Amino acid sequence: xxxxxxxxxxxxxxxxxxxxxxxxxxxxxxxxxxxxxxxxxxxxxxxxxxxxxxxxxxxxxxxxxxxxxxxxxxxxxxxxxxxxxxxxxxxxxxxxxxxxxxxxxxx
Amino acid sequence: xxxxxxxxxxxxxxxxxxxxxxxxxxxxxxxxxxxxxxxxxxxxxxxxxxxxxxxxxxxxxxxxxxxxxxxxxxxxxxxxxxxxxxxxxxxxxxxxxxxxxxxxxxxxxxxxxxxxxxxxxxx
Numbered sequence: 001x002x003x004x005x006x007x008x009x010x011x012x013x014x015x016x017x018x019x020x021x022x023x024x025x026x027x028x029x030x031x032x033x034x035x036x037x038x039x040x041x042x043x044x045x046x047x048x049x050x051x052x053x054x055x056x057x058x059x060x061x062x063x064x065x066x067x068x069x070x071x072x073x074x075x076x077x078x079x080x081x082x083x084x085x086x087x088x089x090x091x092x093x094x095x096x097x098x099x100x101x102x103x104x105x106x107x
Numbered sequence: 108x109x110x111x112x113x114x115x116x117x118x119x120x121x122x123x124x125x126x127x128x129x130x131x132x133x134x135x136x137x138x139x140x141x142x143x144x145x146x147x148x149x150x151x152x153x154x155x156x157x158x159x160x161x162x163x164x165x166x167x168x169x170x171x172x173x174x175x176x177x178x179x180x181x182x183x184x185x186x187x188x189x190x191x192x193x194x195x196x197x198x199x200x201x202x203x204x205x206x207x208x209x210x211x212x213x214x215x216x217x218x219x220x221x222x223x224x225x226x227x228x229x230x
Contacts, residue, residue, distance in 0.1 A: 001169075034216040036152075043202055043220035044144075044152065055218055087152055091215035095168045096142075096154040 002026055004088050004099035012107040019075040021102045023088035028068045032092040035064055035073045038101075039084045047086075048073065078104070109133035109219060111203050116224030123193050123228075129186040129203030129221055137161065137181035140206035140213040143188050145199035146223070153199070156188065157206070157215070170196070190226070198228045 003026040036044040046055040048064035088099040115127040142157040156177040176189040204217035
């Protein structure tokens with residue numbers, strides 16, 4: 001099973017600041033990595049798939065990068081609605097696995 | 108409107124069974140692989156099971172293999188999860204999710220989620 005480790009667990013930032021979230025895989029997932037956002041009380045929402053492709057309707061301030069085992073989600077300038085929990089997910093191997101999540105909170 | 112609506116959650120005793128349903132609307136259900144993902148209270152996401160568009164191929168997490176069974180009825184646009192021998196570790200919100208497709212190829216990421224149905228396991 002591919003283990004995804006996200007860091008940091010919590011990121012405390014102010015609106016307008018840049019957020020950089022990390023996801024590290026226990027073995028290569030090639031480019032088969034996605035990012036999701038989950039706001040409190042809501043279902044997850046797909047942000048980015050295959051490392052850097054934004055899903056439909058996702059603002060350009062969200063971007064993804066990386067390859068192999070190290071990946072980054074960047075939010076260029078935090079909006080109030082971006083304070084949420086973010087998860088990465090790999091589809092390289094079964095079972096599909098998610099990272100433990102990074103909470104982006106208001107500083 | 109494109110949506111997924113789960114139902115069937117509730118309180119079940121340890122060792123009991125439950126059947127979850129997910130009604131799909133607004134898209135050609137049979138063209139898309141589907142999946143179940145769960146989230147224990149205050150915890151992260153755990154993929155549970157997946158099924159191909161025609162129902163001919165399924166996959167399961169090791170933690171549920173042999174106890175949970177995914178199926179679908181394309182004539183009724185509905186996804187199911189039969190849950191047997193439930194334990195405390197199965198308590199969670201269960202989400203059904205639609206798989207991203209490029210052409211006919213499933214990308215095994217999830218671009219549409221339901222609101223979830225809560226399963227509580229307690230005596």
